[in-house]
Amino acid sequence: MSSPPAKLRVQPDDESPAILPDELITEVLSHADVKSLMQMRCVSKTWDAMISDPKFVKLHLKRASRNPSLTLFLSKSRIDGDNNVVPFPVSCLIENPMITLPNDPYFRLRAKECRYVIGSCNGWLCLLGYSSIGAYRQIWLRFWNPAMHKMTEKLGYIWDNILGLYTHFKFAFGYDELSETYKVVLLILDEARNRTNVQILSLGDDMWRSIQSFPAVPLPFRYSNPGVNDVVYLNGSLNWLALRDSFRSIGVYGWKNVNVKEFVIISLDLGTETYRQLMPPCGFDEMSPVEPSICVLKDCLCFSNDYKRTDFVIWKMEVFGVEESWTQLFRISYQNLQSMHLDFVDLQYSQWLPLHLSDHGDTLILANKQERQAILYNLRDNRAVRTRITDDIQWFSAKVHVESLVSDILKPQVHQP
Amino acid sequence: MASSSSNLISLKTSDGTVFKVERALAKTMKTVQAIIEEADANIYMIPIHNVFSHHMDMIIDYYKLSVAGKSKEFSVEKLDNDELKDFLLAVHYLNMEDLFEVLTQAVADRLEKKSVGYVRKYFGIENDFTPEEYAAIRKKNDWAFKGDDIEPEEDEEKQEE
Numbered sequence: 316m317s318s319p320p321a322k323l324r325v326q327p328d329d330e331s332p333a334i335l336p337d338e339l340i341t342e343v344l345s346h347a348d349v350k351s352l353m354q355m356r357c358v359s360k361t362w363d364a365m366i367s368d369p370k371f372v373k374l375h376l377k378r379a380s381r382n383p384s385l386t387l388f389l390s391k392s393r394i395d396g397d398n399n400v401v402p403f404p405v406s407c408l409i410e411n412p413m414i415t416l417p418n419d420p421y422f423r424l425r426a427k428e429c430r431y432v433i434g435s436c437n438g439w440l441c442l443l444g445y446s447s448i449g450a451y452r453q454i455w456l457r458f459w460n461p462a463m464h465k466m467t468e469k470l471g472y473i474w475d476n477i478l479g480l481y482t483h484f485k486f487a488f489g490y491d492e493l494s495e496t497y498k499v500v501l502l503i504l505d506e507a508r509n510r511t512n513v514q515i516l517s518l519g520d521d522m523w524r525s526i527q528s529f530p531a532v533p534l535p536f537r538y539s540n541p542g543v544n545d546v547v548y549l550n551g552s553l554n555w556l557a558l559r560d561s562f563r564s565i566g567v568y569g570w571k572n573v574n575v576k577e578f579v580i581i582s583l584d585l586g587t588e589t590y591r592q593l594m595p596p597c598g599f600d601e602m603s604p605v606e607p608s609i610c611v612l613k614d615c616l617c618f619s620n621d622y623k624r625t626d627f628v629i630w631k632m633e634v635f636g637v638e639e640s641w642t643q644l645f646r647i648s649y650q651n652l653q654s655m656h657l658d659f660v661d662l663q664y665s666q667w668l669p670l671h672l673s674d675h676g677d678t679l680i681l682a683n684k685q686e687r688q689a690i691l692y693n694l695r696d697n698r699a700v701r702t703r704i705t706d707d708i709q710w711f712s713a714k715v716h717v718e719s720l721v722s723d724i725l726k727p728q729v730h731q732p
Numbered sequence: 733m734a735s736s737s738s739n740l741i742s743l744k745t746s747d748g749t750v751f752k753v754e755r756a757l758a759k760t761m762k763t764v765q766a767i768i769e770e771a772d773a774n775i776y777m778i779p780i781h782n783v784f785s786h787h788m789d790m791i792i793d794y795y796k797l798s799v800a801g802k803s804k805e806f807s808v809e810k811l812d813n814d815e816l817k818d819f820l821l822a823v824h825y826l827n828m829e830d831l832f833e834v835l836t837q838a839v840a841d842r843l844e845k846k847s848v849g850y851v852r853k854y855f856g857i858e859n860d861f862t863p864e865e866y867a868a869i870r871k872k873n874d875w876a877f878k879g880d881d882i883e884p885e886e887d888e889e890k891q892e893e
Contacts, residue, residue, distance in 0.1 A: 333817045334856045339824060339836075346840035353876035357848045357869050360860050464875045 438719025
């Protein structure tokens, strides 16, 4: 990246304090927040060019990724059914303030004609909306970078029957680094034909296109809200936990009858658009009534399961794709999570989802599905503390999100005639 | 290639003070480390240009805190903006990765909510927009100027006088 020419500098009036060289200016600005940087575009033409430069945007994104947020999905009003999505810095969450989130219209989804958040990638949120017409629904996507105040039009329209969105559609959002294209993947579960069809929308294209069908049965496959964390984006791939073979009906306590060997992680490479299958850790050798899950912690794929209804175990795949590299990361006894005083829930049957692990590895943020709660678990002294945000947040839909300067994600088709 | 056989390295600051520092601390200064490795004979004293004794004091403070796992307690709050810039330049010269991160973040934090005029002055940047160009770019990014606690532009302040 070319540095601004020195001739645009002026010496300050007073006795000269130091002037920072260009490379230091870039370093300093890469630590600034998006709002400040948007103001600083007005400093000079050179600064405007520098802040918009793709290399700077990338550098800034890399820095921002060290200071992520979680998108808190909640409804402020039970009456109008409008959902809010509020990015909340993890560093602030860990301080555990007792607050109520402000009801800022900026974070409401209805005004954006959307209802759910499918995913977050490079500072952009993939939103989903729909409208019902008789027995049918029209579904669309919309993309929003809250930090940059930028939003796309509605796109990727799909028609389906009125229940489809909740029973057999699964959306996922990711980014292919090679082609620099953002993609949305749609799994369409077809229980009758014992098959899951897959469609991909590359942002910038007009239409969805089919790819090879999904080689297993994605979990969970019934009655999950769009935007619940059931897919994991990691380094250019989308990953789902799945079961081999055929569809089956799994009730709340039916998991015990599933053989552990039927679990598989299906990883879709967003560049080649091909699948690979990854085995869960071999240490996961006994099924329990509680469904296991996958997540990302510290940039690694992780697998979590219940162990004999006494502990919650998290495994980490140290090297992506290398099954021998699964190592046990944590084993947390439910006793230590009991400090939450959950009277009506049998903790051993509730489902936990790790959301974030702090930099120094001492605080783990865990979401509890049944209680719609999150806890901060201190790994040094094994103490759990409930988060004190007073709103009713759907923690199982929280996405890891960063502030980014990426201003445009609809890649124009380069090779159109 | 052999350097001083003792565990202490002598560093001489621009203002002539000699600091004897642990080898481990000297290792965090990539510039110093390079000098040590290049020397054929024992190094008696390494001069560190652009680094003053008050900078070394803070560097040693930071080192002690980070060794104790308390690097988060290190603060540059007491430094004014110019002192912070000077310190950043010294640490940049010494090529100290961690402390450099801390200081660049500290400078970035101080610029948050400051006016465009303030930022220009801080970095010594001349405004090369014509008034029309400035109005246009200002308008385009107007949303970024709204919100709490944002300092008014210098020229706006002058108008009020």
